Amino acid sequence: MTQSKAHFEFKDIHVEVEGKEVVKGVSLTINHGEIHAIMGPNGSGKSSLSNALMGHPNYTITSGEARLDGKNLLEMSADERSRAGLFLAFQYPLAIPGVTVANFLRAALKSHRGKDADMSDFRKLLKAEMSDLSVDPSFATRYLNDGFSGGEKKRVEILQMSMLKPKMALLDETDSGLDIDALKTVADGINRYHNDQNAILLVTHYQRLLNYVKPDFVHVMMNGQFAKSGGPELALKLEESGYDWVEKEVLQKAEV
């Protein structure tokens, strides 16, 4: 197997939801240690892209390629993609009544490692990670996301990421619904996780998370396509001027 330098790459991805094409051919290459951000207005297809890459049953990838460390992700089921090192922090994490946070994480770790974690090691790890993310220890025995506030759900998504230590993390609107303190806590968690062996793709509507988690590259998504790519300065410009100017640029290009 030839391994390209690229850590995570996808090419010409098309995604359909209920028969309608919502992602119309996007490509991206992410190298080890990089942080990329996809920004865009609501309905631009950025959440559809991240859900489809993870293998959500409602999002069908009709054509394209996606590889993680050279392995073809699109041949894998969602659980195989996870075990291959892909992670998606959900925009709207579902409640799973009757399944505690601790049991859920233990089952997830077991599936990743192929064996049960030692109980006391697991408890120690969970306790430390929860403390770092300012998640109350009582959450371990609560049912997953059941009755959690928006901010608590997002913190527990990042908790899952820090426990599973994926090679590639897709973070879908992880900043939405967070107050400023929670935003900082979550951003600290993301920064602690990040190193030169993994990579992050942030999907976000607003620039504010990018004040704390610094992207190397920013891509603007509109109407299911990448309209523009640039460095972190692009995010700031979007924050100041909104998305309209990008749209105009795209239209002008189309006219030329």
Add this chain to the structure above:
Amino acid sequence: MTTMNKTDVEYTIPEVTPELERGPVWLRDQRRASREAFNVAEVPPRGLHLWRYTDPKTFLYDRDAVADTAYSENYDIVEKIELDNLKNGNIAALATDLGGRDIKLNGADELAKQGVVLSSLSSAVEHHHELVENYLYRLVNARTGKFEAMNGALWNDGIFVYVPDGVTVDKPIHLLRESGLARSSQFPRLLVVVGKNAELTLIDEYGGGSLDENEGISHANGAVEIFGLEDSRTRYVMLQRQASAMKLYLTHRAQIERGASMLTVPLAFGALLSKENFGVTLNGEGADSNMYGLLFGSGYQHFDNHTLHHHAADNTSSNIDFKVVLKDRSHSAYTGLIRIDNDARTCQAYQENRNLLLNEGVRADTIPELEILNEDVQCSHGATIGPMDPESVFYLEARGIERDEAIRMIVSGFVDHTLKTVPDDLRQRIGTFVAQRLERI
């Protein structure tokens, strides 16, 4: 046709049976009245309320065609587990009831030191006749219905539990009711009286029965009466794990007085066909009743369950959470009635029935019923029937958990809240019933 097929003849109880001759005069009178009511009562028509989903003729059988029976060897395995539980101090006592024919008691002497009675009904008729005469047949009797009358006439022996005023039985009392093998019939009966400000946890486990339809069906028709006197606290767990060629009819009625609380946990995993009816009357101010039901159907099992919460006094509260999981070709019908009397003010009543369908080909019916004769109440009911949410499965898969395991975790989660109401050592055994049914999905 010159000869009638025996199965076409409706069974009537003959004038003389060994049971009808048993006991003191008051008891023989009750039995004869029950016999008369059974013989006179028509078979309920299929269209009638509560009989839409199960053919009443299922429960009519000539019990005289049934001789004494053998019992499955498996019952000693469970008996042994519970005897170990007794030895280890997990339960206070164990009563084993073989088809109402033979009743064995373990730990009853120790309970007697507190004044608590655990005995056969026949012995209680002799030694505690005032209590038994006062309470037996008060809630389930000849007027309740045809099949309740059948039990009332034909029960051979049963179990009696009495907790005196102010006494707390701090560990569960376990009843193991074993049905006989193919072509047997039994009429289990239970009477429980929990005194004022007394406390009891009772586990009523129904096992055994015919293992093979080709060898013949076995039948049970059970009656349970529970009285919770003022300020008493009663927990009643009914575990039904009867064998696969068993048909069961069971009527449970409880009545709780002022300030009393009652927890009822009907758990059903077994029997080919079962029709179980659980009812609690809140008969005194401030009485509180909770029911947490769970059934898990597989194969061709048919479950027909009713619950009743009858508010007969002011400021009473009730809550029902009845959960159903179905796989293969199983069927569940659930009818839940909340009745609030005209003169029962400021009551609260809630009822929820959730049905989780694990594959196509299963069927769930849910019929909530409200009879509210008083406007000063808070009442709500809800029901859901549906397959497992694919998004929930995806969430677990996205964390690396394989699909089958994800489904197992979600079903276990669905039943977790109910099983939390069950004492620890029993919960482990019930957990294995759930796990066995989730092995192939």
